[in-house]
Amino acid sequence: MAEVVLRDVEKRFGKIQALRGMTLEVRDGEFLVLLGPTGAGKTTTLRIVSGLEEPDRGDVFIDGVRMNGVAPRDRNCAFVFQNYILYPHLTVYDNLAFPLRSKLWRTEEGEIRKRIEHVARVLKIEHLLQRKPDKLSGGEQQRVALGRAMVRNPRIFLMDEPLSNLDAKLREEMRVELKSLQKNLGATFFFVTHDHVEAMTLGDRVAVLNQGVLQQVGTPEEVYEYPANVFVARFVGNPEMNFLEGFPEGGKLYLGDLALALDLEKVWKGREVLPSRVLVGIRPENILLGQGGTVGEVYLVEDLGADKIVRLRVGETLLRVRVPKEAEFSVGEKVPYLLVHEKLLFFDPITEKRLG
Ligand SMILES: Nc1ncnc2c1ncn2[C@@H]1O[C@H](COP(=O)(O)OP(=O)(O)OP(=O)(O)O)[C@@H](O)[C@H]1O
Ligand SMILES: [Mg+2]
Incomplete structure (x- = not known):
C-alpha cells in the first residue's frame, strides 16, 4: 500500500503558487527523495x-486514510525541520527524551x-548528551534534531534537508547511517534536498520538483539516464549535461557547429519522426577523447580529484568532457573526440520534453 499519497494538491501563498497539481505516492518502506532548487x-x-x-x-492520504483537516500530532509522522529548534534550557538528553515524556507518547x-x-x-552524539544546545555546533544540533525524531520510532519520517x-x-557518514537506519526500521522516509548527489545516493526513488510542478519520479538511474525534460537533465548530474542544437536531415544528424554528420539511425532509436530541429543532450562521461575523426581544442582542464573535466572547444561550442584522473591534457592541445552514439538524448526545443 502506498504510505503517503498527495493527490492533485494546490497551494498558494498570496501571489505565489507554491504547488501546482502535485500528485505523488511514497510507498510503504520506501526512501523517497524530493529534489529541487530553492523555492x-x-x-x-x-x-x-x-x-x-x-x-x-x-x-x-496516509495509510489510505484521508488526512485533510487532521491535526499534525494525529498523523504519526516525525518531522525534522529545515530550521530545527532545540529547547535551549534542556540538555541534549532531555531534548531527546522530550517527545517520549509528552502526554502523547508517554x-x-x-x-x-x-x-x-x-x-x-x-x-x-553520545559524548554530547549532558550539554545544552548553545554549546553545540550546527552539525551537532542537527543530529540532535534528527535523534529527537528517531526516538519515537515513527512509521513515517518527513525530513527537510536534515544534513544541510x-x-x-x-x-557522507550520515547518509550511510540514514540509509541503514531506514532499512532496519522498515520505516518510510520522505526526504527533501536540493542536493542531487544526496538524492541519488539516498533515494529508492527520486521525485524532481521545480516551481511547484513535479517534473519526474523515478529511480536514481532512470532520472539520470532518461531525464523527462531539459530541467531534470540539467539539474541532475555534475558537471551539467552538454546541450547542442541538432538538425536531422537526409538520414544524418548535424550538431551545432561541431562539423559532425552522425548516422541518424545509429543515434535515434525512437519511433517517431524527429522535428527539423531538436535539442541534443550528452553527459560529460559520454564523450571520449583520443578517438574519432574530428578534433577539438583543449580550453581548460579542471581537476576534480577522482577525475578531471576537460573543456573542449569545438567551433564556438565548449563541451564538458569527463576524463580519468591519470589523463594528461594541456591547454591548446588538439584532441580527437567521439560522442557515444547510444547515449545521445533528444529533447523537443519548444516543450523541452525528452523525445523517444
Ligand atoms: N508562509 C509562506 N508565505 C508566503 N510564501 C511562502 C510561504 N511558504 C513558502 N512560500 C513561498 O512558496 C514557494 C515555495 O517555498 P518552499 O519553502 O516550499 O520552497 P523549498 O523548495 O523548500 O525551497 P528551499 O530549498 O529554499 O527550502 C517559495 O516561493 C516561497 O517563497
Ligand atoms: Mg525548504
Missing part, C-alpha cells in the same frame, strides 16, 4: 503532509534511556 515547493509539500499546512485543493524512563542510548550511538549543516565528510 521549488519542497518544504511546502512536507508541511502539507505533516499537517502544518493545509492544501487549498487536493487530498493527502514512555517509561528505563525505555527512554535505552532508546536514547541507541539513537545517540547511531548519530555519534553538516560538513562533507559527516554528511
Whole structure:
C-alpha cells in the first residue's frame, strides 16, 4: 500500500503558487527523495503532509486514510525541520527524551534511556548528551534534531534537508547511517534536498520538483539516464549535461557547429519522426577523447580529484568532457573526440520534453 499519497494538491501563498497539481505516492518502506532548487515547493509539500499546512485543493492520504483537516500530532509522522529548534534550557538528553515524556507518547524512563542510548550511538552524539544546545555546533544540533525524531520510532519520517549543516565528510557518514537506519526500521522516509548527489545516493526513488510542478519520479538511474525534460537533465548530474542544437536531415544528424554528420539511425532509436530541429543532450562521461575523426581544442582542464573535466572547444561550442584522473591534457592541445552514439538524448526545443 502506498504510505503517503498527495493527490492533485494546490497551494498558494498570496501571489505565489507554491504547488501546482502535485500528485505523488511514497510507498510503504520506501526512501523517497524530493529534489529541487530553492523555492521549488519542497518544504511546502512536507508541511502539507505533516499537517502544518493545509492544501487549498487536493487530498493527502496516509495509510489510505484521508488526512485533510487532521491535526499534525494525529498523523504519526516525525518531522525534522529545515530550521530545527532545540529547547535551549534542556540538555541534549532531555531534548531527546522530550517527545517520549509528552502526554502523547508517554514512555517509561528505563525505555527512554535505552532508546536514547541507541539513537545517540547511531548519530555519534553520545559524548554530547549532558550539554545544552548553545554549546553545540550546527552539525551537532542537527543530529540532535534528527535523534529527537528517531526516538519515537515513527512509521513515517518527513525530513527537510536534515544534513544541510553538516560538513562533507559527516554528511557522507550520515547518509550511510540514514540509509541503514531506514532499512532496519522498515520505516518510510520522505526526504527533501536540493542536493542531487544526496538524492541519488539516498533515494529508492527520486521525485524532481521545480516551481511547484513535479517534473519526474523515478529511480536514481532512470532520472539520470532518461531525464523527462531539459530541467531534470540539467539539474541532475555534475558537471551539467552538454546541450547542442541538432538538425536531422537526409538520414544524418548535424550538431551545432561541431562539423559532425552522425548516422541518424545509429543515434535515434525512437519511433517517431524527429522535428527539423531538436535539442541534443550528452553527459560529460559520454564523450571520449583520443578517438574519432574530428578534433577539438583543449580550453581548460579542471581537476576534480577522482577525475578531471576537460573543456573542449569545438567551433564556438565548449563541451564538458569527463576524463580519468591519470589523463594528461594541456591547454591548446588538439584532441580527437567521439560522442557515444547510444547515449545521445533528444529533447523537443519548444516543450523541452525528452523525445523517444
Ligand atoms: N508562509 C509562506 N508565505 C508566503 N510564501 C511562502 C510561504 N511558504 C513558502 N512560500 C513561498 O512558496 C514557494 C515555495 O517555498 P518552499 O519553502 O516550499 O520552497 P523549498 O523548495 O523548500 O525551497 P528551499 O530549498 O529554499 O527550502 C517559495 O516561493 C516561497 O517563497
Ligand atoms: Mg525548504
